[in-house]
Amino acid sequence: MNSGSDEGVDYAGLPFGREISEIIKRTEIPQEGPIKNIAVISEPYAGDYLIINGLKDILKEKVCQQNFGAVQHKTPVLAEICPGREIVIIEGCHYLFSRRIGGYDILTGFLKDISSDSKIYITFWNYFAWNYISAATGADSYFQKPLHIKPAEPDMLMDIIRRESESKTEYVDDRPKSDRKRIYLDWHDKKLPGSEKTITFPVPVYESNVGEILTGGDAEKYAFDRIAAISGGNLGVAKKLWRKSVHDNLFRLSGISSRDSEINLGYNESYILLLIITWGALSAKEITDMTGSEEETVAKLSELSLHGIIFSEGGRYSIDPLRFVQARDYLRKIRLVW
Amino acid sequence: MAENITSDISSISFDKFDPGLLISIAYTLVIAWAVVKISGFLLMRLSERAGQYRIAIAMMVPLLKIIVYAAALYLVIIQVIGPSLSLLVAFSGLFGAAIGFGLKDVFADILGGLVIIFERPFKIGDKITVGDSYGEVKDIGLRATRIITPDDSEVSIPNFFIFDKSVSSGNSGSMEMMTVTDIYISSDSDTEKAMRILKEAVISSRYVYITSNRPYKILTKNYPYFTGIRAKAYVNDLRYEFEFMSDITVRAWNEMKKNGICPPLVHKPDISVNEEVSGRIMADFFNGNDSVSLKRD
Numbered sequence: 001m002n003s004g005s006d007e008g009v010d011y012a013g014l015p016f017g018r019e020i021s022e023i024i025k026r027t028e029i030p031q032e033g034p035i036k037n038i039a040v041i042s043e044p045y046a047g048d049y050l051i052i053n054g055l056k057d058i059l060k061e062k063v064c065q066q067n068f069g070a071v072q073h074k075t076p077v078l079a080e081i082c083p084g085r086e087i088v089i090i091e092g093c094h095y096l097f098s099r100r101i102g103g104y105d106i107l108t109g110f111l112k113d114i115s116s117d118s119k120i121y122i123t124f125w126n127y128f129a130w131n132y133i134s135a136a137t138g139a140d141s142y143f144q145k146p147l148h149i150k151p152a153e154p155d156m157l158m159d160i161i162r163r164e165s166e167s168k169t170e171y172v173d174d175r176p177k178s179d180r181k182r183i184y185l186d187w188h189d190k191k192l193p194g195s196e197k198t199i200t201f202p203v204p205v206y207e208s209n210v211g212e213i214l215t216g217g218d219a220e221k222y223a224f225d226r227i228a229a230i231s232g233g234n235l236g237v238a239k240k241l242w243r244k245s246v247h248d249n250l251f252r253l254s255g256i257s258s259r260d261s262e263i264n265l266g267y268n269e270s271y272i273l274l275l276i277i278t279w280g281a282l283s284a285k286e287i288t289d290m291t292g293s294e295e296e297t298v299a300k301l302s303e304l305s306l307h308g309i310i311f312s313e314g315g316r317y318s319i320d321p322l323r324f325v326q327a328r329d330y331l332r333k334i335r336l337v338w
Numbered sequence: 339m340a341e342n343i344t345s346d347i348s349s350i351s352f353d354k355f356d357p358g359l360l361i362s363i364a365y366t367l368v369i370a371w372a373v374v375k376i377s378g379f380l381l382m383r384l385s386e387r388a389g390q391y392r393i394a395i396a397m398m399v400p401l402l403k404i405i406v407y408a409a410a411l412y413l414v415i416i417q418v419i420g421p422s423l424s425l426l427v428a429f430s431g432l433f434g435a436a437i438g439f440g441l442k443d444v445f446a447d448i449l450g451g452l453v454i455i456f457e458r459p460f461k462i463g464d465k466i467t468v469g470d471s472y473g474e475v476k477d478i479g480l481r482a483t484r485i486i487t488p489d490d491s492e493v494s495i496p497n498f499f500i501f502d503k504s505v506s507s508g509n510s511g512s513m514e515m516m517t518v519t520d521i522y523i524s525s526d527s528d529t530e531k532a533m534r535i536l537k538e539a540v541i542s543s544r545y546v547y548i549t550s551n552r553p554y555k556i557l558t559k560n561y562p563y564f565t566g567i568r569a570k571a572y573v574n575d576l577r578y579e580f581e582f583m584s585d586i587t588v589r590a591w592n593e594m595k596k597n598g599i600c601p602p603l604v605h606k607p608d609i610s611v612n613e614e615v616s617g618r619i620m621a622d623f624f625n626g627n628d629s630v631s632l633k634r635d
Contacts, residue, residue, distance in 0.1 A: 099542045100538075100542050101535060101538040101539055101542055101589060101590070101593045102538065102593070103538070103542065104538060104541075132548070135548040135549050135550065135553075136541040136548050136554075137541070267544075267578070268544075271544040274544075290542075291544075292589070332389075332390075333388075333389030333390060334389050334390075334574075334575070335389070335390055335513055335514065335547060335574040335575060336574065338547065338549055
């Protein structure tokens with residue numbers, strides 16, 4: 001059970017086996033000369049915790065974990081992080097910088113420190129933060145070639161959700177006729193002849209099963225195919241979509257829906273949404289530090305909450321997983337993320 | 339051939355003009371105009387919602403105009419003179435004479451418009467400079483191109499003028515556009531620190547667009563009495579060009595002041611040689627006063 005490809009069969013039994021296998025390979029044979037540290041890049045809710053748990057299970061006492069869950073105001077002291085361990089996993093490295101003047105010094109210091117340290121650092125970054133900080137400060141030059149977590153395949157989503165759900169779920173095909181016909185794009189990977197490069201290309205597929213009622217495994221497979229397509233293979237989004245359709249251990253196929261009101265925001269609201277999507281979760285104060293205006297921050301956070309795009313938990317604002325794909329595409333459309 | 343043309347021309351009888359023909363011509367032209375207006379409006383609405391594809395969709399409008407008006411013209415000609423080749427040749431001759439005598443400029447503009455549409459030196463939505471005018475291209479018409487200046491004035495530039503002059507496009511069809519922000523500091527200020535602050539003001543701006551293909555640059559240049567620092571960076575949407583520059587300038591200066599970096603020192607020569615008026619150069623610049631003298635360090 002792998003994500004994107006069939007490589008990394010060593011840990012094929014684990015979720016994200018390809019990624020885990022690749023990370024372990026890189027820790028064993030440091031690549032690109034003196035650069036030994038590893039950057040793992042993923043979208044919010046992509047399921048980093050499964051990779052981290054997998055690494056901890058495999059590497060056991062060689063490894064330990066440090067987590068940054070809020071914007072840091074001083075450079076971490078390396079001697080205090082996992083003393084005596086060979087490998088350090090650092091989650092939430094994007095919290096080492098802040099998008100304001102003077103907000104990049106801690107990250108720069110940290111990157112220099114870990115580059116000269118003898119330990120191997122496996123650092124986890126938010127995809128949007130990584131793209132931004134690499135282009136803005138050249139943070140990528142401190143790491144081996146970054147490892148991007150690929151979208152999860154439907155089988156993998158099914159396996160994880162099955163494993164994490166407490167009781168057995170029955171799948172019922174109650175789709176209206178209109179939902180039994182669809183045209184969709186199926187993405188295929190193809191290795192270019194004479195090259196190591198793989199290209200991903202879409203193939204349009206027409207599917208019609210008006211007279212057919214799916215049952216058992218077929219209904220479940222259909223459900224996860226749809227969930228994977230709507231969530232873009234994002235584990236957290238898939239889980240939310242799945243939970244939304246389950247009532248009393250019954251999953252109704254008619255409940256899978258991608259239809260939500262279109263996101264259309266003003267520029268400043270969009271910018272605050274960008275900050276939230278870039279860090280995953282931020283407090284109002286952390287956002288104010290970046291926008292420079294408390295009044296604006298409070299007003300825009302309240303508007304975004306009213307639109308149901310973000311939610312607050314323990315004073316920290318995060319994007320609603322069910323709106324994540326839409327929000328990401330919207331920010332991409334207006335070129336706030338790239 | 340010449341005899342055929344002469345006989346065909348002589349066969350056109352103007353006293354037999356059918357009022358129905360005039361109505362039909364008017365009908366064709368009105369339909370063409372309506373199609374252009376409605377589809378132009380719809381395409382522009384669509385382009386505004388299309389995000390990064392805004393400029394590509396907007397560029398369909400002038401192409402559509404040409405196609406629809408060319409089709410309408412063809413239909414009118416066919417209705418008036420019929421499909422005879424010799425009449426078409428004769429009509430072309432008359433047409434050429436008309437261009438030569440009175441409509442030369444109009445046709446030069448139309449040809450200029452066609453060249454602009456097909457050669458695409460700029461597109462609808464681009465920010466261009468033509469002569470003394472700078473602004474966002476709102477429409478490429480058959481006769482003139484309309485641009486909206488930063489002061490929200492609409493300038494209509496004849497296409498032949500554009501065709502004849504050098505035109506600079508700030509973004510060449512992309513949404514992002516390079517902007518240049520200059521800041522001047524006193525010669526005794528810490529230039530390195532000022533450059534770092536300006537760099538961070540650029541990369542932390544809410545309007546910035548940075549990729550490996552769209553990098554930013556911070557440059558410095560020493561002048562006799564002050565130091566100039568220049569930030570070259572891309573704004574994510576050219577419509578935010580001035581907001582981007584203001585955002586960088588305001589935040590950079592706030593931080594520079596906190597770090598003891600000062601604007602160039604100037605004095606008013608007619609008041610006192612020793613009087614230093616910090617920031618006066620900017621005020622004089624905005625007031626268009628050229629009689630600014632800078633104090634030597």
